[in-house]
Each structure stands twice: as C-alpha cells, then as structure tokens.
Amino acid sequence: MLKGKSAIVTGSTSGIGLGVAHTLAAQGVNILFNGFGDANEIETLRKETETKFKVKAAYSNADMSKPDQIRAMIKQAEDTFGQLDILVNNAGIQFTARTEAFPEDKWDSIIAINLSSAFHAIKAALPGMQKRNWGRIINIASAHGLVASAQKIAYVSAKHGIVGMTKVVALENAQQNITCNAICPGWVLTPLVQKQIDDRAKKEGITVEQANKELLSEKEPSQRFTTPEDIGAAIVFLCSEAAINITGIPFPMDGGWTAQ
Numbered sequence: 502m503l504k505g506k507s508a509i510v511t512g513s514t515s516g517i518g519l520g521v522a523h524t525l526a527a528q529g530v531n532i533l534f535n536g537f538g539d540a541n542e543i544e545t546l547r548k549e550t551e552t553k554f555k556v557k558a559a560y561s562n563a564d565m566s567k568p569d570q571i572r573a574m575i576k577q578a579e580d581t582f583g584q585l586d587i588l589v590n591n592a593g594i595q596f597t598a599r600t601e602a603f604p605e606d607k608w609d610s611i612i613a614i615n616l617s618s619a620f621h622a623i624k625a626a627l628p629g630m631q632k633r634n635w636g637r638i639i640n641i642a643s644a645h646g647l648v649a650s651a652q653k654i655a656y657v658s659a660k661h662g663i664v665g666m667t668k669v670v671a672l673e674n675a676q677q678n679i680t681c682n683a684i685c686p687g688w689v690l691t692p693l694v695q696k697q698i699d700d701r702a703k704k705e706g707i708t709v710e711q712a713n714k715e716l717l718s719e720k721e722p723s724q725r726f727t728t729p730e731d732i733g734a735a736i737v738f739l740c741s742e743a744a745i746n747i748t749g750i751p752f753p754m755d756g757g758w759t760a761q
C-alpha cells in the first residue's frame with residue numbers, strides 16, 4: 502500500500518522515531534533518518550535498514566533548532582528519493598523545573614526543537630506534496646499537548662502549540678489529499694523518559710523499578726507503556742487511503758491518561 506513512498510522521520514536515531522522509521526520501512530517506505538548519535542552507528546543503522554527492508558535509506562544530521570538545516574534536509578529527501586510523501590515531525594527534548602526557576606535557554610531550545618522545527622519542515626515539504634496532490638504529515642505531540650503537568654512549562658507549551666499547528670495545516674490542505682494529524686502518546690519507555698525515571702529514583706531514594714511503577718500509576722490508568730512500534734502502526738494507518746478523511750486530530754495513545 503505504501504511501497505515506494507518516501508518519508509522523513511526527524512529524531513529517528515533513538516526511541517519513538519527509530520521505531521516509527523522501522524515500521525514505515527517494513528511497509529516498503531524509503532526513509533531519511535535524522536538525529537544525533539555516533540556516526541558509525543548511524544551508518545550501520547542506515548545500511549541495515551536498506552538490507553533488511555529492501556528500501557532506500559538516507560541520513561541527514563540537520564539540527565532541528567536550525568531552520569536552514571531543516572530546509573536542506575527536506576531538499577535532500579526530495580533529491581535522494583525523487584519526492585517526499587510522508588513527514589513525521591518527531592524530534593524532541595525535555596527539561597523539567599518550576600516556572601520561576603526555568604532557564605531561558607532551555608525554554609528557547611525546547612520551543613525551537615519541539616515546536617518551530619515542525620513549522621519549518623512542514624513549510625518546506627508542502628509545495629512538493631501540493632504539486633503531487635498527496636501527502637501525510639504526522640506530528641508527534643504528547644498527552645502534554647492536551648493536558649499539563651507541573652515543571653514542564655516549555656514542553657507543555659510546545660506540545661499544545663503543535664496540536665494547534667496540526668489543525669491549521671489540516672484546514673489549509675483539506676481538499677488536496679494531504680492530511681496532517683498529531684499523535685499524543687502517554688509514557689513511552691525511551692531514553693527521554695528513562696532519564697526522568699532515573700532522576701526520580703535518585704531524588705526519592707527508591708529503586709528504578711519502584712520509580713517506574715510510580716510514574717505509570719500517577720498518570721496512566723492502563724499502567725503500561727505505549728511502544729514506538731505501536732506508534733509506528735498508528736502512523737501506517739494514518740498514511741493509508743482508509744484514513745484520507747482523518748485530518749487535524751490529536752490522537753491520544755495514552756492508556757486513558759487524558760480520559761480522566
């Protein structure tokens with residue numbers, strides 16, 4: 502169904518982005534990886550993806566806080582694959598502190614990477630999608646795009662912002678076979694969340710396993726983590742023709758977190 506299409510997944514050297522990239526590649530989608538990491542490991546990841554899934558795989562080291570590098574990444578995908586059909590805006594970072602103590606530079610970088618990067622990537626990708634009359638844009642927001650938690654002023658602001666951005670892009674392209682949706686995961690056990698669990702264990706003097714349980718029971722009624730592959734499967738559905746009339750939605754995958 503998606504065989505031969507091409508995708509960028511930003512922040513795909515780790516966590517959710519990596520799982521999403523592999524799930525799309527398994528459907529025959531060419532992948533442009535992006536994100537930080539060891540150059541040799543990334544090259545191995547790129548080659549293994551080509552061999553395992555029989556697709557083309559490329560890599561851009563674009564820094565998502567730099568608009569000119571984001572534009573160059575979109576062009577690289579169009580030049581390498583001939584076209585860019587699917588854009589998954591996933592790269593993101595976290596920092597926690599109360600508002601009065603929140604460092605300005607952390608605010609600026611979270612807004613740049615978690616919010617503005619999606620605007621720059623979407624702006625650069627849309628003309629090609631509009632010309633071909635087909636496109637799928639998926640923004641990885643968060644349960645924090647719908648509800649808030651203390652100590653996350655920049656993250657919650659960015660994620661609420663990206664849910665709004667999703668709606669505008671959906672409306673502007675509603676008659677062009679281009680959909681734009683946001684996925685709002687609850688907890689996913691990736692390095693970004695592992696750090697919060699480790700910090701909590703240290704601060705409260707409890708084991709990592711206890712901190713893990715506390716984190717889940719505090720917010721997520723299902724008491725289970727969503728996996729990167731679950732999110733990949735949802736994205737495959739949103740890219741399918743059956744999902745052509747689904748656009749502009751925040752799609753929670755949060756075990757009931759935001760139902761409360």
Ligand code: NAD
Nearest residue numbers: 512514515516517536537564565592593643688689691693
């Ligand atoms: P992660 O830390 O495992 O991966 C983040 C990826 O983004 C990495 O590949 C990293 O190299 C890349 N990245 C970071 N800064 C970058 C930059 N300036 N330029 C380019 N790439 C950059 O994190 P994750 O948990 O997989 O998070 C991925 C996305 O999912 C984020 O937007 C996050 O907010 C969102 N999310 C995560 C969870 C969760 O529980 N893990 C829940 C909801 C939403």
